[in-house]
Amino acid sequence: MGVCPPALDVRRGAATVTDAASSLLRSPDGLSLALRLEQADDRARYLDALTRGVSALVHPSAALETVVETLTGGLVRAASIVMRTHDGWLWAGQAQGRPLRRTHEQQPSGAQVAVASELMQQQLPEMWVLPPDTPQRERMLAELFGEGPLSRDVDSVAGDLMVHLPLVARGRGFGLLSLVPRPLTAGDDPSSGVAFLEDVADRLAVALDACRVVADNRHTASVLRQSLRPGAVPEGTGLEIATYSRVAQEDLDLGGDFIDVHGPVDDLTLLFGDVAGHGVRAAVTAKRIRGSVRTGSLIDRDPSFLLDLTDRMFATERDELPAGFATALCARASRDGVDLVVDLATAGHPAPLVVRADGTVERPEVRGPALGLGLPGTWDVTSLRLSPGDVVIAFTDGVVETRGPDGLFGEERLAALLGDLAGSAASAFVEALAMEVSGYIDDPEQRDDTTILAVRVLSPGQTGRR
The missing domain is CATH 3.30.450.40 (GAF domain)
Structure with a gap:
């Protein structure tokens, strides 16, 4: 009318x-x-x-x-x-x-x-x-x-x-x-x-x-948001992958958190991270980081090499990048029999948590300087061996730094929640964690970009969904 x-x-x-x-x-x-x-x-x-x-x-x-x-x-x-x-x-x-x-x-x-x-x-x-x-x-x-x-x-x-x-x-x-x-x-x-x-x-x-x-x-914003979504994982990886993302600026549905999964079935690169800031400026920088890692992976898929290359990109293009720095987690996943070997490096990003099939929750010792700050240091690689039923959970600081009635959500609360989900599908981990964080937040106006990635190793012949 x-x-x-x-x-x-x-x-x-x-x-x-x-x-x-x-x-x-x-x-x-x-x-x-x-x-x-x-x-x-x-x-x-x-x-x-x-x-x-x-x-x-x-x-x-x-x-x-x-x-x-x-x-x-x-x-x-x-x-x-x-x-x-x-x-x-x-x-x-x-x-x-x-x-x-x-x-x-x-x-x-x-x-x-x-x-x-x-x-x-x-x-x-x-x-x-x-x-x-x-x-x-x-x-x-x-x-x-x-x-x-x-x-x-x-x-x-x-x-x-x-x-x-x-x-x-x-x-x-x-x-x-x-x-x-x-x-x-x-x-x-x-x-x-x-x-x-x-x-x-x-x-x-x-x-x-x-x-x-x-x-x-x-x-x-829609075109940029679509370009930041991870593509479909090729058949035959033996992995079940689930993701969740919620941005602070919900009117644009666009933020600086990013996820990418690419490469051949037997040699995948996983990228996960968080650009400082919110909205379009952070999303543009996230897109550049993804592009740098994808280009570098054509030469070498070593996580340390890819993070070093991206940090140098920040240094040479500092005046062109809208956001100043970013944290990232980069991993290389390959099969060794029924197990999955994950070579992992981080750049100022919280280490992921590993939930074993028996409910044990582990935090790998891995650290490195954030991208774009010009800090000295190297991105050392830590290797993880995952068996069928094990799950790796990566998350941005919007999860653990969410404030509620009892202070920060924190990694202790996170680990307890994830341990109770052992044996579940990757999507169950993501959905349960997203609901718990959303229900815990004290002031929605202070919400940060929140992104979660769950990767579950499947048994031979088992099929999963993404």
Whole structure:
């Protein structure tokens, strides 16, 4: 449903919607001072209600539909709006009393895009006279509205005047609003209301541009978030892997924690870590770290080599990286009979916990300097041997540093929880830990990015799920 601006939602005596529209579009020339003030107030309320309704929407397609339904609700006979976004062209159109037409029903044609682009570039209003009942009229409507039903709908209700209003924001045209004005009263010139329609377009341009920016930011965050998710583990690894991630900036669903699993079945590289900070800046740095490790693994999969290479990347590209430093855990996993041998190195990151099949919880002795701080030191490698049923749990500091009624969540509480889950699937470890941390937190506003990785060794012939 469209917005119901006050100027078209109330009745004054016997006034109808048409009368209200006429009041908005009528030229103030010749009106008394009192009527001019009343008209200015009606116009201001209409513009505020229209743009407030659009500004509340975050999806550009929904915003366009709202605009069209609102305008054809009484102000104009027909309306069409086309807008350029990161995902191509969107449009919506409607003739009064006819169904709403939208992008998913009919993509804008090449002619529509060409005409809209030309009028947008001019950044000036333009009025077209539509000759009645002629092939030229049909051609003009088809160029604007395509060969579909909207063109026929507009033809059935339209008069002989059409107004094109470019949508301009931040100095650039990004859309076009095409309107068929409603005749005011018999003998009135419809063009007298064009000045107010220009005000409508100017206000809509600001609101729609803001909606477009939000959508663009969400799209960018979505693409970046997708690129940070670990790919599918190849068949035949004999591993069951489960992950969980929750970011601090939930409006973007994007943070600096990262997971990656890649390489041949018998020689996997696992990367897990946490970039300082939150949001897009941290995510961009996380993406660079993943890229560095993937590139380095083409030369040597030794975890110490990969962390050293990534640290040098930080040093040479410090001015280009949005976030200053990161912690990471890098492992190389290969089979030795039924067991899994894991060569592990960390860069300032909490050591993972190993949950043996019998419930014993171990913390490997492994340490090294964080990435990007220029600290002296080396990334020594520790080897672990895991048997079927054993599980390795990696976690970011958002788990152990979560504050609750009894202070920090801490590794002692974590180890006790994990020991009770021995023998469970990898997903059970992740889900139980995520629920425990979420329930423990004292102040949700202080939540940090939280990521968990569980890797369970399967017995020969056993299948797991990720």
